[in-house]
Amino acid sequence: MADEGHLDDLALIADAAAEAGRIALGFWKRDPQVFWKGNSPVSEADFAADDHLRRTLLAARPTYGWISEETAARPAGEGEERFFVVDPIDGTRSFLRGETTWCISVAVIACGRPVAGVIDAPALREVLTATAGGPALLGGETISVAAPDPGSPLRLSMPDGMRRRLEAEHGARIAFQPGVPSLAWRLALVASGRLDGTLIGPRANDWDIAAGDLILERAGGALARLDAGRHLYNPASERHGVLVAGGVGHLDRLLAYGAAAA
Structure with a gap:
């Protein structure tokens, strides 16, 4: 508790x-x-x-x-x-x-x-x-994240540039969802199971992700760097590299897509 x-x-x-x-x-x-x-x-x-x-x-x-x-x-x-x-x-x-x-x-x-x-x-x-x-x-x-279904495409929202880099090679395995400018709201959609995950382009700030990071974690998901590590926050807010977010069961696929889209 x-x-x-x-x-x-x-x-x-x-x-x-x-x-x-x-x-x-x-x-x-x-x-x-x-x-x-x-x-x-x-x-x-x-x-x-x-x-x-x-x-x-x-x-x-x-x-x-x-x-x-x-x-x-x-x-x-x-x-x-x-x-x-x-x-x-x-x-x-x-x-x-x-x-x-x-x-x-x-x-x-x-x-x-x-x-x-x-x-x-x-x-x-x-x-x-x-x-x-x-x-x-x-x-x-x-609430909880969506359960993994290995046979189904992942419902993902991401910036347009990342989508373009993934469409040719990985498009058949991704159900691309409309872009959502608010990163915090994208994380909320993942935490509540309305998206399977999201890819986050570089230069996100701590204020974009902090609340969503916790809500997603407590819903059974994770926000991760491409090395699969989680972010530690400090009083000097910083920008980030590419991040991925989704249910833990989706994380390996998300990391692979994040690396391909980076």
């Missing part, structure tokens, strides 16, 4: 994410102001959701550290190892197009691994949660 601290942290981040989702919905389909970080859009909705999360979470846990896509990192207090990893709106492009597949992703990290995580998709009215040692839940119901 998850310890009381994990459950308290989950309750905190789930409530904060729900309110951040309500804030974001106030901008959704209402032509919010858009800024640019290189080639990536960020909207006033991202900043408003992030501001709420930062104020709420750090007021409740003033010694925890902070990593977010939209604001400067803050180290944990002396003697404290836990920190928040936050993406206030994962899938901003989908959000700006008025699509539903965007979400708020929040995790608490301890000893290098997520111990509480929430993915809240307010436009879909779906909330996935997990704690270390507890089940993965969707709307309060336990």
Whole structure:
């Protein structure tokens, strides 16, 4: 069972994410102001959701550290190892197009691994949660990854470039699914069995994957590097190489596809 601290942290981040989702919905389909970080859009909705999360979470846990896509990192207090990893709106492009597949992703990290995580998709009215040692839940119901079926193609979602590299040689063994810009939501789809797996292109950040990593693990899956190792999180958020995610029974095939698509 998850310890009381994990459950308290989950309750905190789930409530904060729900309110951040309500804030974001106030901008959704209402032509919010858009800024640019290189080639990536960020909207006033991202900043408003992030501001709420930062104020709420750090007021409740003033010694925890902070990593977010939209604001400067803050180290944990002396003697404290836990920190928040936050993406206030994962899938901003989908959000700006008025699509539903965007979400708020929040995790608490301890000893290098997520111990509480929430993915809240307010436009879909779906909330996935997990704690270390507890089940993965969707709307309060336990979820699990899809069971392996060696005779069937894998239902995979991935970036277009990776798909093109796989289609010729491996296409008959893959049931390619539509792309999903939100990486956190792709991981949620895998954890809940709606996808068999996903391939993740290089340059993903910790805030894209932290909550989904835990939820997927507790649903019977894994997020892995191409060397099959799992990621350890640290207060200096980093970008990653190619990653794969899916049920443990699918992992060998996913690693092979990930290497071929890299």
